Amino acid sequence: MTVNPAHTALWPAPHASGAVDATVHVPGSKSVTNRALVLAALASEPGWLRRPLRSRDTLLMAGALRAMGVGIEEGIGPDGTGEVWRVLPTGLRGPATVDVGNAGTVMRFLPPVATLADGPVRFDGDPRSYERPLHGVIDALRVLGARIDDDGRGALPLTVHGGGALDGGPVEIDASSSSQFVSALLLSGPRFNQGVEVRHVGSSLPSLPHIRMTVDMLRTVGAQVDTPESGGEPNVWRVTPGALLGRDLTIEPDLSNAQPFLAAALVTGGKVVVPAWPAHTTQPGDRLREIFTEMGGSCELTEYGLEFTGSGAVHGIDVDLGEVGELTPGIAAVAALADSPSTLRGVAHLRLHETDRLAALTKEINELGGDVTETADGLHIRPRRLHGGIFHTYEDHRMATAGAIIGLAVEGVQIENVATTAKTLPDFPELWTGMLGA
Numbered sequence: 001m002t003v004n005p006a007h008t009a010l011w012p013a014p015h016a017s018g019a020v021d022a023t024v025h026v027p028g029s030k031s032v033t034n035r036a037l038v039l040a041a042l043a044s045e046p047g048w049l050r051r052p053l054r055s056r057d058t059l060l061m062a063g064a065l066r067a068m069g070v071g072i073e074e075g076i077g078p079d080g081t082g083e084v085w086r087v088l089p090t091g092l093r094g095p096a097t098v099d100v101g102n103a104g105t106v107m108r109f110l111p112p113v114a115t116l117a118d119g120p121v122r123f124d125g126d127p128r129s130y131e132r133p134l135h136g137v138i139d140a141l142r143v144l145g146a147r148i149d150d151d152g153r154g155a156l157p158l159t160v161h162g163g164g165a166l167d168g169g170p171v172e173i174d175a176s177s178s179s180q181f182v183s184a185l186l187l188s189g190p191r192f193n194q195g196v197e198v199r200h201v202g203s204s205l206p207s208l209p210h211i212r213m214t215v216d217m218l219r220t221v222g223a224q225v226d227t228p229e230s231g232g233e234p235n236v237w238r239v240t241p242g243a244l245l246g247r248d249l250t251i252e253p254d255l256s257n258a259q260p261f262l263a264a265a266l267v268t269g270g271k272v273v274v275p276a277w278p279a280h281t282t283q284p285g286d287r288l289r290e291i292f293t294e295m296g297g298s299c300e301l302t303e304y305g306l307e308f309t310g311s312g313a314v315h316g317i318d319v320d321l322g323e324v325g326e327l328t329p330g331i332a333a334v335a336a337l338a339d340s341p342s343t344l345r346g347v348a349h350l351r352l353h354e355t356d357r358l359a360a361l362t363k364e365i366n367e368l369g370g371d372v373t374e375t376a377d378g379l380h381i382r383p384r385r386l387h388g389g390i391f392h393t394y395e396d397h398r399m400a401t402a403g404a405i406i407g408l409a410v411e412g413v414q415i416e417n418v419a420t421t422a423k424t425l426p427d428f429p430e431l432w433t434g435m436l437g438a
Ligand SMILES: O=C(O)C1=C[C@@H](OP(=O)(O)O)[C@@H](O)[C@H](O)C1
Pocket: 030, 031, 032, 104, 105, 177, 178, 179, 180, 183, 206, 207, 210, 211, 325, 326, 349
C-alpha cells in the first residue's frame, strides 16, 4: 500500500502570542455552491455562479455533472471581482462515472439527477463513502420508479440506470441519519414527471436549516415547493413538476468555515471581521452569532459583515446542536478551553459523518490531556489544562480546524494531515497564518 505523504505530514498549529485582530475573507459556501450547481444543471437555460467555492467537494460535484454532459465553464467575472462559473445544461447522459470522494452532497444529491440521464451512471468514492448512509435516497428512488444496482447494503458503490425520466410522486423516508436524503429528493423533484412528495417518518430529523436552504434555493430558480413551514403537514415537503430557470447567483461565504476564525477571536480575546456575512441566510453557521456569544464573545452585524470580539473569558455551554451538527467539532474545541463544563446534545448522527466525529473528538482532545466523554447523542466536555501532542484528523476537515483552534491556546499541538481541509477550505493554513499575522 502506498502512503500519501500529505496524510502523515504534521503541521505545527500556530500558537497565538496575543489577541488576534484580523479581517478574514471566507470563501464560498460548500452547501450553497453544490446546490447551485445541481439546480443550474437541471435548469432549462444557462445560469451563473458568482464566487463559487473551489474545493474538493465542489470540484467533485462539477466533475460529476460534466461527466453527465453538463457544460461548466470556469472564468473570472468581467469586473475582476472573483470567479464566475457558467453552467450550460444539456440532456443528461450516461454511461458516466461519478467519483463522490467523501462528499455527502455529491453522494446524496446526484443519484436522483442520474435517474434523468439516458444511460447508466456508476457512483464510487473514498472508502469512508461506503460507510455513510445512503439507503434513504436509494430506497426512495426505487419507490419513485428508478432502477439501481447496489451490493444490497443500501450504500455505495452503485449504478443508477438512468431512463431519461422518472415517474416521481409520493415517498416515505427515514431521514434521521441525514437531512441530505430529503434535500436530494427535493432538488431533482421538479424534473420528475409527477414532482415529488417526501414524507419523513423517522424519529428525528437533523440539520433542518440545510433543508430550508434547499427549499429557498429551489424557489429562487422558480420551483413551487410546499413545506411544513408554509402551512403544509409536519415532516412533508411537496415539489410541483416544472421547468427551472437559469439564474445569476452570488454564493455566500461559508459560515461554517468562518467558525475557526471566530473561535480564534473568542479564545484569544481578540477581534475577527468576516466581510459579506449575509443579513439573512439559511446557513447553519449563522447560529454561531448566538452560540459564541453565549460562550463569552459579542458580535455586531453591519452592512460590511460580522465583527466578532472575544472578551478574554470562554464559558462552557449546554446546547442542542441537532440543527447545526457541522458546527460541533469547532464548538467542542472551544469548550475544551472554557472555564466551565459543556454538554453538546442532539448530534448522534455525527458518528456517520466524514469520520465518527464524537469518537474522534473524544480521543484527540483526551490525548492532549482533556476530559471528554461520549454520551448517547453528544459529548460532555470538562475543561482541563491541555498539553501539546499530535491531533489526528481522520480525513475530516472539521477535525483539522478544531485542532487548530486548540493549538492557538496550547503550545506544541501538531495537526496530522491539515491538507484534509481541502474538502471545503483548501486555503485554510494560509488564511490561518494570515489571521495571526505570520
Ligand atoms: O445539505 C447539506 O449541505 C449539509 C447537510 C448536513 O448533513 P447531515 O444532515 O447529514 O448532517 C451537514 O452536516 C452537511 O455538512 C451539509
